[in-house]
Amino acid sequence: MSGTQLLSLSGVSKSFPGVKALDNVHFDLNEGEVHAIVGENGAGKSTLMKILSGIYKKDTGDIKYRGQSVEIPSPHEAQRLGISIIHQELNLMPHLNVAQNIFIGREVTRPGGVFLDNAKLNEEAVKLLEELELNLDPKAIVGELTIAKQQMVEIAKAVSYRGSVIIMDEPTSSLTPAETESLFKIIRNLKSTGRGVVYISHRLEELAKITDRITVLRDGQYVKTLKTTETTIPEVISLMVGRAVAQDQRPTNRNVSNEVVLKVEGISDRHLLRDVSFELRKGEILGFAGLMGAGRTELARAIIGADPKTAGKIYLHGNEVKIKQPSDAVAAGIGYLSEDRKRFGLLLIQNITFNTILSSIPRFSKFGWLKIRPAAGVTRDSIAQLRVRTPSENQFVKNLSGGNQQKVVIGKWLTRNCEVLIFDEPTRGIDVGAKDEIYRLLTKLSEEGKSIIMISSELPEILRMSDRIAVMCNGRLTGVLKNEEADQEKIIEYATKFSEELSTAR
Ligand SMILES: Nc1ncnc2c1ncn2[C@@H]1O[C@H](COP(=O)(O)OP(=O)(O)OP(=O)(O)O)[C@@H](O)[C@H]1O
Ligand SMILES: [Mg+2]
Numbered sequence: 019m020s021g022t023q024l025l026s027l028s029g030v031s032k033s034f035p036g037v038k039a040l041d042n043v044h045f046d047l048n049e050g051e052v053h054a055i056v057g058e059n060g061a062g063k064s065t066l067m068k069i070l071s072g073i074y075k076k077d078t079g080d081i082k083y084r085g086q087s088v089e090i091p092s093p094h095e096a097q098r099l100g101i102s103i104i105h106q107e108l109n110l111m112p113h114l115n116v117a118q119n120i121f122i123g124r125e126v127t128r129p130g131g132v133f134l135d136n137a138k139l140n141e142e143a144v145k146l147l148e149e150l151e152l153n154l155d156p157k158a159i160v161g162e163l164t165i166a167k168q169q170m171v172e173i174a175k176a177v178s179y180r181g182s183v184i185i186m187d188e189p190t191s192s193l194t195p196a197e198t199e200s201l202f203k204i205i206r207n208l209k210s211t212g213r214g215v216v217y218i219s220h221r222l223e224e225l226a227k228i229t230d231r232i233t234v235l236r237d238g239q240y241v242k243t244l245k246t247t248e249t250t251i252p253e254v255i256s257l258m259v260g261r262a263v264a265q266d267q268r269p270t271n272r273n274v275s276n277e278v279v280l281k282v283e284g285i286s287d288r289h290l291l292r293d294v295s296f297e298l299r300k301g302e303i304l305g306f307a308g309l310m311g312a313g314r315t316e317l318a319r320a321i322i323g324a325d326p327k328t329a330g331k332i333y334l335h336g337n338e339v340k341i342k343q344p345s346d347a348v349a350a351g352i353g354y355l356s357e358d359r360k361r362f363g364l365l366l367i368q369n370i371t372f373n374t375i376l377s378s379i380p381r382f383s384k385f386g387w388l389k390i391r392p393a394a395g396v397t398r399d400s401i402a403q404l405r406v407r408t409p410s411e412n413q414f415v416k417n418l419s420g421g422n423q424q425k426v427v428i429g430k431w432l433t434r435n436c437e438v439l440i441f442d443e444p445t446r447g448i449d450v451g452a453k454d455e456i457y458r459l460l461t462k463l464s465e466e467g468k469s470i471i472m473i474s475s476e477l478p479e480i481l482r483m484s485d486r487i488a489v490m491c492n493g494r495l496t497g498v499l500k501n502e503e504a505d506q507e508k509i510i511e512y513a514t515k516f517s518e519e520l521s522t523a524r
Contacts, residue, residue, distance in 0.1 A: 021048055021049030021050050021051075021212060022048065022049050022084070023046060023047070023048055023049075023082075023084070023085065024047050024048060024049055024083070024084060024182055024183055024214045025045070025046055025047040025070070025081070025082065025083060025183060025214065026045075026046040026047075026081075026082040027043065027044060027045045027046065027066075027070070027079065027080070027081050027082075028044050028079060028080050029042050029043075029044070029078060029079040029080060030042070030043045030044075030045075030066065030069065030076050030078070030079030030080075030081070031043070031076065031077045031078045031079055032062075032065055032066075032069060032074060032076050032077050033077055034417065035409065036409025036410065036413075037408075037409055038238050039062045039065040039238050040062045040065055040066055040069075040076075040238045041237075041238045041239050042079075042239065042240065043062070043066060043079070043235065043238070043239070043240045044240050044243075045066065045233055045240075045243075047183065047214040047216060048214060049182070049212045049213070049214055050209050050210070050212050050213070050214070051209070051214050051215070051230045051231065052205060052209060052214075052215045052217050052228055052229045052230050053214070053215070053216055053217065053229065053230065053231045053232075053233065054216075054217045054218070054219065054225050054229040054231070054232045054233065054246075055067075055216060055217070055218050055232075055233050055235060056218070056219070056220075056222065056225070056232060056233070056234055056235070056254060056258055057234060057235035057236055057241075057258055057449070058236065058258055058259060058421075058449040058450075058451050058452065059407065059419050059420070059421025059422050059424075059425075059447075059448060059449045059452055060237075060407035060418075060419040060421065060422055061235040061236055061237060061238065061258075061419075061449075062235050062237075062238040063187070063218050063235060064106055064187055064218070064419060064420070066235075067103060067185045067187055067216065067218070068103075069081075069090070070090065070096065070101060070103075070183075070185060070216075071090070071093055071096045071101055071102070071103040071185060072090040072091060072092045072093040072094070072095050072096035072101075073093060075091065083099050083101075097179055097181065099181070099183075100179070100180075100181030100182040100183060101181055101182075101183040101184075101185065102175075102176040102177075102179040102181045102183070102184055102185070103176065103184075103185040103186075103187065104169075104172045104173055104175075104176045104184070104185065104186045104187060104189050105172065105187055106187040106188045106191075106218070106420050106447070107420060108165070108168050108169065108172055109172070110160045110168055110171060110172065111160065112159070112160050112161025113159065113160075113161060114159070114160060115156065115157050115158060115159055115160065116143060116147075116154050116155065116156045116157065116158050116160060116163075116171055116174075117136075117139045117140050117142070117143035117156035117157065118139065119160050119171050119175060120143055120146065120156075120171060120174050120175045120178055121139055121142065121143070121175075121178065122175075139156075140156045140157065143156035143174075144156055146174055146177070146178055147174060150173070150174055150177060150204055151200060151203070151204075152170050152173070152174055152200070154167060154170055154171065154174070164192075164310075164311075165192040165357075165358060166192050166193050166194065166197055166310065169189060169192055169193060170197070172189075173186075173189060173201065173204065177204070177208070181213075182212070182213055182214060183213070183214050183215075183216070184208060184213060184214070184215050184216070185215075185216040185218075186205075186215060186216065186217050186218065187218045188218055188219055188220065188420070188447060189201060189217075189219075190219060190221060190224065191219075191220070191221075191446055191447045192357075192446065194309065194310040194475075198224070202227060202228050205217070205228055206228075217229055220421075220447060220448065220449050220450070222251050222254060222255065222450065223251065225246060225251070225254070226246060226251075229246045230245070230246055231243055231244065231245055231246060232244045232245075232246055232249065232254060234254065234257040234258055236257070236258060236259075236260065241257050241258075242257055244257075255450050258449065258450065258451070259449075259450065259451035267482050268481060268482060268501060269303075269461075269482070269483065269484070269485060269501060272485055273301065273465075274299055274300070274301050274302045274464075274485050275299060275300045275301055276299060277299060277300040278297045278298070278299055278300075278335075278336075279298055279299060279300050279334065279335060279437065279438060279469045280297070280298040280332070280333070280334060280352070280438050280469060281296075281297050281298075281332070281333040281334075281336075282294065282295055282296050282297075282298075282321060282330065282331075282332055282333075283295045283330060283331045283332070283333070284329055284330045284331065285317065285320050285321070285327050285329065285330030285332075286327065286328050286329040286330060287316065287320050287325060287326065287327050287328055288326070288328055289316070289493075290313045290316050290492070290493035291313050291316055291317055291320060291327070291493045291494075292492075292493045292494045293329075293494070294313075294317055294330070294490075294493075294494065294495050295495070296488055296495060296498065298438065298469045298471060299469065300467055300469055301464050301465065301467050301468070301469065302464065302469055302470070302485050302486070303460060303461075303464050303470045303472055303483050303484050303485050304469075304470070304471050304472070304484060304485065304486050304487075304488060305472050305473075305474060305480040305481075305483060305484030305486070305487045305488065306471060306472065306473040306474070306487075306488050306489075306490065307474070307475075307477065307480045307487055307488070307489045307490070307509050307512075307513060308475075308489055308490035308491060308513045309475075309491070309513050309514070310475065312490040312491050312492065312493070312513065313490050313492070313493040313494075314442075314473045314490055315357060315442055315473065316493070317490070318354055318440045318442055318471070318473060319354075321341070321347070321352070321354075321440070322341065322344050322347035322352060322354045322440070323341040323342050323343045323344055323346050323347050324343075324344050324354075334350060334351070334352075334437075334438075348377060348434070348436075351436045351437040351438060352436060352437070352438045352439075352440065353377070353431040353434055353436035353438070353439045353440065354431075354439075354440045354442070355427055355428060355431050355439070355440065355441045355442055355444060356427070356442055357442040357443040357446065357473070363427040363430075364415050364423060364426060364427060365415065366414070366415050366416035367414060367415075367416060368414065368415060369411065369412045369413060369414055369415065370397055370401065370406070370408060370411045370412070370413055370415060370418075370426055371390075371393050371394050371397040371411045371412065373415055373426050373427075373430055374393075374396065374397040374400055374411075374426065374429050374430050374433055375388075375393045375396065375397070375430075375433060376430055377430055377431065377433070377434045378433050378434045378435075382396075394411055396433055397411040397429070398411055400429035400432065400433060401429070403429075403432075403459070404425040404428060404429055404455065404456075404459070405425075405452065405455060406418070406422050406425045406426060406429070407419065407422050408422065420447045421447050421448045421449055421452060424444070424445075424446070424447060424448055425448075425452065425456075428441075428444065428456065428459070432459075432463075436468070437468060437469065438468070438469045438470075438471070439463065439468060439469070439470050439471070440470075440471040440473070441460070441470065441471065441472045441473065442473045443473060443474060443475065444456055444460070444472065444474070445457075445474070445476070445479060453479075457479075457482065457483060460472065460483060461483070472484065477506045477509055477510075478506075480509065481501065481504060481505070481506070481509075484501055485500075485501055486498055486499065486500055486501065487499045487500075487501065487504050487509060489509055489512035489513050490513070491512065491513050491514060491515045496512040496513070496515040497512040497515075499512070
């Protein structure tokens with residue numbers, strides 16, 4: 019169903035120092051429509067949406083809302099018009115609870131005004147969460163929730179404004195398939211009540227399920243708008259990256275030695291992990307598959323000493339190493355690329371150089387001073403190798419697009435030269451073209467003799483990259499498969515092995 023036009027943007031341009039983020043872009047949105055915006059990392063998707071939601075000011079161009087030219091100088095004005103946004107990088111107050119976050123700035127006051135009426139706030143939140151069928155406790159402190167749950171809080175918050183345009187900037191990047199389905203249900207509901215949804219995602223397979231039209235941006239320029247029913251994923255990809263990208267591959271000509279580099283024996287922790295043991299060989303890529311909450315990140319954090327273990331030993335080349343804190347892991351040559359780059363991976367208000375050399379500071383300092391020139395040189399190489407889209411190595415990381423931030427985290431660990439690298443969801447939020455580059459990079463690292471653990475929730479990626487696949491379920495390792503004997507069904511079987519048994523036991 020497509021009704022009257024809600025939004026129409028024409029000739030929108032926006033520059034930042036050294037970057038033309040948007041160059042003469044067009045876009046429109048109708049009532050009851052889901053319109054996707056796709057493009058590589060740094061293509062300008064989030065910038066366009068920030069202009070629409072009053073966060074950035076456009077340099078030129080015209081925005082019409084229900085046929086009238088409008089200016090959107092502030093988020094407040096966007097809200098007044100009925101435009102709300104779910105940001106790519108979550109934007110919540112970690113110390114407040116779910117209900118407070120949803121209604122932030124609109125707290126219900128008691129008659130007379132001054133005091134917050136928390137009971138009323140909770141009541142409103144319960145109503146909204148029930149309506150959206152979101153399984154969240156309104157009183158839970160947001161900072162203690164998983165990223166997926168925080169994402170749901172953002173969704174509830176955006177819907178709570180009851181506006182007519184809802185912008186979703188990569189809402190599913192940390193959701194499980196089941197959570198994604200519930201989001202789609204919410205979106206269909208919004209559609210049926212005449213709302214328009216702008217939908218940004220790097221998961222192109224979602225487009226066919228939920229969108230009506232797709233607009234492609236490349237390097238800040240408008241490329242094309244397609245009807246979803248009249249296009250295909252390969253066509254969208256080639257418009258995005260200007261070339262065809264291979265999908266559904268498996269590793270070929272792999273040469274993994276029998277030498278065991280890392281041996282993990284009987285790791286348990288207080289909450290979830292139960293007696294996990296495995297071996298990682300020289301030059302191997304070992305994929306870790308499993309459903310969200312299976313314990314893969316917990317295992318990585320226990321290995322690198324970020325969280326305490328209650329049992330278990332770690333050996334490197336047959337010698338036991340004591341890892342009590344992350345710096346012990348780094349010293350032993352084990353690097354961990356976190357899934358949550360904002361919290362653990364990057365210093366956002368520092369430039370790219372500083373972040374790149376962050377875990378190799380001794381190599382770049384002398385008498386307590388940073389050797390700027392070599393550091394900048396290494397960073398420029400890393401920027402070129404990973405194709406980070408930035409005017410220079412001096413750019414603040416917070417000004418990079420989400421996917422380019424992820425590349426900086428990867429660059430940081432490549433610079434550190436670790437023997438064992440643990441990548442936790444390395445391609446989350448990364449576009450198809452850059453994913454391909456990251457896959458090539460991981461393969462190259464393994465060919466140079468590095469040993470890699472790759473945690474990923476995307477089965478095609480696991481199958482494409484891993485020599486062997488370790489599958490976890492409920493804190494336990496349920497199987498290790500060779501690539502040639504694995505397929506999606508088999509992995510899912512192992513990933514759900516104990517879940518029934520455990521749910522009946524509870
Ligand atoms: N505040 C800012 N200051 C400087 N440059 C910026 C700023 N915001 C965005 N940019 C630049 O504008 C370009 C477009 O960024 P944008 O975040 O819109 O990309 P995107 O399409 O959302 O990418 P991604 O898929 O990685 O999220 C990038 O080169 C980015 O570095
Ligand atoms: Mg973005």
